[in-house]
Amino acid sequence: MLLRIWAVVVKELRQLSRDRMTFGMIVMIPLVQLMLFGYAINTDARHLPAGVVNLSDSAYAPRIVAAMQASQVVDFKFNYASLKEAEAAITKGEVKSVLYLPPDLAERLVRHPSASGGQYLAQPVGQWLVDGSDTVVAATIKTLRQMPLYDVMDLPPIDTVPSFEVVQYFNPEQRSVVNIVPGLLGVILTMTMVMFTSAAIVREREQGNMEFLITTPVRPMELMVGKIMPYVLVGLIQVTIVLGAGHVLFDVPFRGGIDSMALASLLFICASLTLGLVISTIAKTQLQSMQLTIFILLPSILLSGFMFPYEAMPMAAQWIAEALPATHFMRMSRAIVLRDAEVMDLSLDALWLLGFTAIGLLVASLRFSKRLD
Amino acid sequence: MSADLAIETHGMSREFSGVTAVDQVDLAITTGSIYGFLGPNGCGKSTSIRMLTGLLTPSAGEIKVLGENLFGAEERIRRRIGYMTQKFSLYDNLSVLENLEFVARIYGLKRSERRSRLAELLSLYELAGREKQLAGSMSGGQKQRLALAAATLHRPELLFLDEPTSAVDPENRREFWERLFDLCDQGTTILVSTHYMDEAERCHGLAILERGIKRADGSPQQLMDAMNAQVIEVAGEDLRSLKQALVKLPEVLSAAQIGSRLRVLVDRKIADPKRWLTPQVAQRSLISVPPSLEDVFVTCTGGDRHVA
Numbered sequence: 089m090l091l092r093i094w095a096v097v098v099k100e101l102r103q104l105s106r107d108r109m110t111f112g113m114i115v116m117i118p119l120v121q122l123m124l125f126g127y128a129i130n131t132d133a134r135h136l137p138a139g140v141v142n143l144s145d146s147a148y149a150p151r152i153v154a155a156m157q158a159s160q161v162v163d164f165k166f167n168y169a170s171l172k173e174a175e176a177a178i179t180k181g182e183v184k185s186v187l188y189l190p191p192d193l194a195e196r197l198v199r200h201p202s203a204s205g206g207q208y209l210a211q212p213v214g215q216w217l218v219d220g221s222d223t224v225v226a227a228t229i230k231t232l233r234q235m236p237l238y239d240v241m242d243l244p245p246i247d248t249v250p251s252f253e254v255v256q257y258f259n260p261e262q263r264s265v266v267n268i269v270p271g272l273l274g275v276i277l278t279m280t281m282v283m284f285t286s287a288a289i290v291r292e293r294e295q296g297n298m299e300f301l302i303t304t305p306v307r308p309m310e311l312m313v314g315k316i317m318p319y320v321l322v323g324l325i326q327v328t329i330v331l332g333a334g335h336v337l338f339d340v341p342f343r344g345g346i347d348s349m350a351l352a353s354l355l356f357i358c359a360s361l362t363l364g365l366v367i368s369t370i371a372k373t374q375l376q377s378m379q380l381t382i383f384i385l386l387p388s389i390l391l392s393g394f395m396f397p398y399e400a401m402p403m404a405a406q407w408i409a410e411a412l413p414a415t416h417f418m419r420m421s422r423a424i425v426l427r428d429a430e431v432m433d434l435s436l437d438a439l440w441l442l443g444f445t446a447i448g449l450l451v452a453s454l455r456f457s458k459r460l461d
Numbered sequence: 462m463s464a465d466l467a468i469e470t471h472g473m474s475r476e477f478s479g480v481t482a483v484d485q486v487d488l489a490i491t492t493g494s495i496y497g498f499l500g501p502n503g504c505g506k507s508t509s510i511r512m513l514t515g516l517l518t519p520s521a522g523e524i525k526v527l528g529e530n531l532f533g534a535e536e537r538i539r540r541r542i543g544y545m546t547q548k549f550s551l552y553d554n555l556s557v558l559e560n561l562e563f564v565a566r567i568y569g570l571k572r573s574e575r576r577s578r579l580a581e582l583l584s585l586y587e588l589a590g591r592e593k594q595l596a597g598s599m600s601g602g603q604k605q606r607l608a609l610a611a612a613t614l615h616r617p618e619l620l621f622l623d624e625p626t627s628a629v630d631p632e633n634r635r636e637f638w639e640r641l642f643d644l645c646d647q648g649t650t651i652l653v654s655t656h657y658m659d660e661a662e663r664c665h666g667l668a669i670l671e672r673g674i675k676r677a678d679g680s681p682q683q684l685m686d687a688m689n690a691q692v693i694e695v696a697g698e699d700l701r702s703l704k705q706a707l708v709k710l711p712e713v714l715s716a717a718q719i720g721s722r723l724r725v726l727v728d729r730k731i732a733d734p735k736r737w738l739t740p741q742v743a744q745r746s747l748i749s750v751p752p753s754l755e756d757v758f759v760t761c762t763g764g765d766r767h768v769a
Contacts, residue, residue: 095566099555106554106595300550300611303514304567305540458535460516 092306096314104318110284114322118276118329125272126338131264133228138162139183141174144193151240152214156187159235161228171217178219185229188215200237213237258343258426266341269334270425271394274418276330277353278360278388279381281323285364286377288315289456294374299460308453316361323357324350331425344424348431352424355441356417362448363413369455388414416440466525467492467619467650468513473522475508475673482508484673485522490652490666492618495645497664498654499758505673506654507547510621513652514544527619540568543617547624549604553597557588557607560596561614568615582610586640602633609637613644620644622653626660638663658755669761676761684757690714690726691734692752697745707741715759726756 104110138156142149157164166183168174174186190196196213216233220226238245259266292298301311327349334340342349363384371377389395391405392414398406409415416437423429431438468490475483483505490496498506511517513526515535524531526538551560561582565575583589586606591599596607605625612620622641626634638660641651653664661667662681669677669684677684695703700723707716707725714726727734735747 091569092567095563098566099552099559099563102559103552103554295553296546296548296550297552298550299516299546299548300544302516303539303542303544304564305536305569306567458516459518460511461518 089307089310092310093314093317096306096311097317100315100318104322114280114325115329117280118326119333121276122269122272122330122333123337125268126265126334129264129268131224132262133224134160135163136161136184136225136228137182138164139166139168139174139177139186140164140189141168141171141186142189143191144189146189146194146197148197148240149189149193152189152237153187155235155240156232159232161232162187174217178217181219184219184222184225186217188217190214197237197241265334265338266426267422269330269338269340270421271392271418272334273327273330273353273421274356274392274414275389275394276326277323277356277417278414279385280326281319281357281360282364282367282381282384283378284319284322285316285361286367286371286381287374288365289368290371290374290377302458302460308456308458309449312362312365312449312452312456316358316365319361320354320357323361324353327353327357340425342425343428344426345428345430348424348429349421351431352417352420352434352438355438355445356413356420358445359413359417359441359448362445362452365452366448366455369452384412388412391415393418413441413444465492466490467494467527468496468652469525470513471523473509473512473524474520475505475512475517476520482673483512483519486668486670486673486675488668488675488678490650492650493645493648494665495641495651495653495663496666496668497661498652498668498670499656499658499661499754500654500670501656501762503672504670506670507623508673509670510544510623510652510654514542514621515539540615541618543612543615543620545608545612545620545622545625547627549596549608549628551596551604551608551611554595556593556595557583557599558592560607561611564611564614570615578614582614586610601628602630602637605629605633605637609640613649617649619650620652622651624654624656626655626657634660658753658758661758662754669758671762677757681754681757685752685754688752688757688760689729690752690756690760691729691731692750692756693725693727693734693738694719694748694750695723695725695738695742695745696721696748697742703742703745710741712737715756717759724750724756726760 140153142153153164156162162185164187166177168177168186171188174188177183178186193213196211199210200213201210216229218226218229236245256262292301331340331342331349335342364381367377367380367384371380387408391401391409392398392412393409394414398409398415401409420431420434420437423434424431466489468488470486470488473483473486473488474481486505486509498509500506508517512519513524513531515531515538527541529538531538552563555563558579561579562575565579570578583592586609588603588606588610591603596604599607605628609625612622626637629637634657641653645651653660655661664681666680667678667684668675679687697703700718700721704716704718704723707713707723712728712731714728716723716725718724725738727738731737735749738747
């Protein structure tokens with residue numbers, strides 16, 4: 089039995105080494121994706137293009153604009169004469185937001201609590217018009233709502249004590265890339281691992297190797313195990329590339345133990361590979377297997393917690409997410425890499441991946457019949 | 462159940478969504494013989510072989526292979542049979558040696574055993590010196606020898622060959638058959654499918670298949686002796702129009718031009734076919750010749766009147 093598994097492993101490794109394209113993809117996919125997402129994905133919006141409609145002649149108006157500009161959240165690029173023009177500019181997409189300063193700006197400033205100490209019925213001094221279709225942009229502009237004005241008016245600062253202090257663990261500078269890289273690991277592994285094995289059985293069938301193979305004594309389980317073993321190694325190489333390059337290029341810390349990370353990766357790699365194998369026993373052609381891979385890949389990116397927090401999703405979506413190996417790995421890899429957790433702290437996710445692998449192997453073996461009918 | 466039968470079937474049938482590919486085929490193939498399936502494409506040769514190797518489940522009928530009921534014992538029987546598929550089914554992107562090593566490991570050959578067996582096969586099938594060549598870059602004849610080496614690596618008692626020579630030139634075909642007789646000499650039973658008459662003639666036993674039905678079964682000589690027609694060759698002018706006239710006669714089973722002669726199959730009921738035919742062919746000369754396997758094939762399949 090071991091000899092037959094070994095036979096399949098050696099065969100797969102030799103075929104893999106002949107396939108330059110696949111060989112190149114093993115290294116290039118993680119590197120390129122890491123660069124792309126590492127630089128591109130950023131949830132802290134900065135330098136949003138903005139415009140101003142200034143209807144007041146107050147001397148404070150330019151100072152308010154300068155203070156906003158200094159916050160780096162917005163970049164004032166245009167002046168508009170009227171609200172109508174400003175709205176048209178937002179519709180066109182010229183700017184994401186417009187600061188409206190009304191004609192009675194000076195009076196409003198005087199009555200504002202930061203100047204008057206709260207003895208008048210307060211009104212906001214101005215208005216932000218925002219393209220709210222993108223929630224990230226809208227949320228960012230909202231942070232300007234409470235911008236203090238004492239600086240602008242040369243008044244002494246008022247000491248306001250926040251109701252709560254927030255201490256940010258693990259990522260004090262709030263850099264998105266720190267959270268992205270360990271998550272990206274899950275996405276890249278899902279993509280490559282499922283893709284490599286989803287074609288494994290179909291390819292043999294399409295190229296006519298299967299008819300010979302099934303008249304030999306090789307058992308379905310031996311064939312399945314032999315087919316995924318070489319790719320376990322490939323997966324571990326990719327983990328090393330992503331985490332290594334993430335550390336060097338993006339200064340992502342690696343706080344957890346290498347052993348915990350290796351174990352978590354191993355579990356996820358095996359789960360993804362068996363998922364690919366199951367696809368391979370369902371698909372009739374290599375094209376179908378590719379389509380099914382994408383069908384798995386998209387929810388793995390969007391529902392696994394890689395892009396959006398798992399907790400924010402509705403219950404039904406969370407159930408779907410729970411079914412995907414990527415969700416469990418995303419949790420584990422972030423916990424280990426960023427929070428120095430141990431696999432033992434994450435035993436539920438680990439057990440789930442283990443169970444998924446076992447059931448997947450069983451299903452693939454049962455679905456793989458050594459018959460042609 | 463006779464012990465010296467390698468394959469025995471009763472009423473073996475297979476349907477594919479309502480279409481009967483193999484219909485009630487009875488076979489009794491003697492151990493140690495070379496047995497042929499002769500028939501045109503789509504006559505059920507491959508389907509029969511796939512049922513006998515356990516790849517397809519028969520819709521009806523019983524199959525005994527190497528003395529065991531095939532159903533339920535496929536895995537045990539698979540270790541004792543070899544199968545060379547119609548299409549090359551080894552790996553194009555593996556070398557000759559790597560392909561054979563893979564098969565040897567699958568059959569559980571240990572290292573030393575493997576090395577000696579592979580060396581033996583490489584020299585036997587004239588692949589020595591090509592160990593490192595990728596299978597995909599080899600010629601049809603070389604691929605075929607490699608496939609035969611892989612199919613016989615575990616010394617099967619029973620070897621199935623599905624149209625083994627379809628991608629090979631005539632000279633390689635001769636050589637290939639020499640190898641089959643060598644294997645047969647060592648006690649291997651061989652079942653080979655073909656649509657070449659000259660190959661069929663080399664078999665010890667033969668089944669002629671047409672549209673899934675077994676039309677005849679026996680040794681080539683038996684089949685020729687039992688043929689229900691006599692063969693007369695007509696030489697002379699204007700054979701095309703003579704042929705048109707002759708095939709209209711109910712006693713003429715077939716008339717086919719071969720070079721400058723017309724080969725006429727006359728029903729066996731006619732006592733003296735030469736004399737019977739003389740008035741039909743005007744001044745042309747007649748000669749009575751022994752039947753060939755092709756004549757048997759034509760009379761069995763009844764494909765004469767609309768084909769030839």
